[in-house]
Amino acid sequence: MNTYIYMVRHGESLKTEGNERTRGLTDKGKTDAHIIAELLKDEGINTFVSSPYSRASLTIENLAHSLGKEIVVFEDLREIDFSSDDKILDDKEVYPAVRKMFADPDFSLPGGESITTCQKRSITTLKQILREYKGQKVVLGTHGAVMTLMMGYFDSQYDLDFLFKTSKPDIYRMEFDGEVLRETKRLWQG
Template sequence: MNTTNIYFVRHALPDYSWLDDATMPLTQVGRDDSLAVLDSLKTLFFDFCISSPYKRTLQTIEPLVYEKKLKVHIDERLKERVRGNIGENGDVLLKKRWENFDFHEENGESMNSLQQRNMEVLSKILEQHRGETILFSTHGAALSSMLNYFDNGFGYLDFIRLQCFTPYVLKICFDKNDKIIDKEEILIIDKK
């Protein structure tokens, strides 16, 4: 069987006090935990590496990229969900976005939009890199939206579970028809 193995890496712990989402760096704890990502994946050979353009996703895979001498392909479509005006009802809005994928807060992005742009990238990778092993650095909402695409039973509570995992590595094996045939959680660092 000609399987494609993708290792999705959800970024390590960022500095949430940072105002600009795109340049938000990892905390020192997050940088230290990026070494756990290296340790969990260092025996693998990667044919292709792709990442969100955001600083925290790049910093999370930086030790692995350096050790493996990987070229990182950056795709703007893999950025985090555009956050709008959340106010004090952040948790209520979060749940509402999962109940209605077209819903978005003022100036924010819907889960449908997030899912569509991430799936455009993932579909192209599956088409162009069939049978290869891929490193894919991403965000919690983006990864959750892709998991929901393949299994609409993946919902709000599953996303809430992943929210605390920073970093998190999930291996997904796809068959030649781009169907998921296996999933394995490789690394979970729970920051509850």
């Protein structure tokens, strides 16, 4: 029996409040979270897992609650650690850094982590999820870069260009046979 992972990239989030862990969703992000719940309500989801960052769990919370499910948080599903203090970086800082990180997977900003490190920790966790929830349909609340790294581990077409074409939110259903990716389909049409 195959396992389905629904990669749900978080909705639009303010970069002016809190820190990377605590910033929530904008009004548009909240509206999109309701659309996600409506879109996925009949998929037969068994399990919900998420990054520990608020914006990721808030994006899938409506769907989980509507199905009477709890969200299991995995620390290692967090976004790339750009700095050691969870400081919010604006897009003028993040985008050039991400480009450099994808060009040189061992590069990191001072106090941050590299693409290599982030991919290793997130893939270890994704493989654990595939084993633990084998045969189930699992929604995974995630972030753009870490989602791209997890997807790219299984299929090289998911790269920097792919990342910059994704939206907030976004949804990709990945079908696995064990740890072998069989198919990926984009479900978000927003």
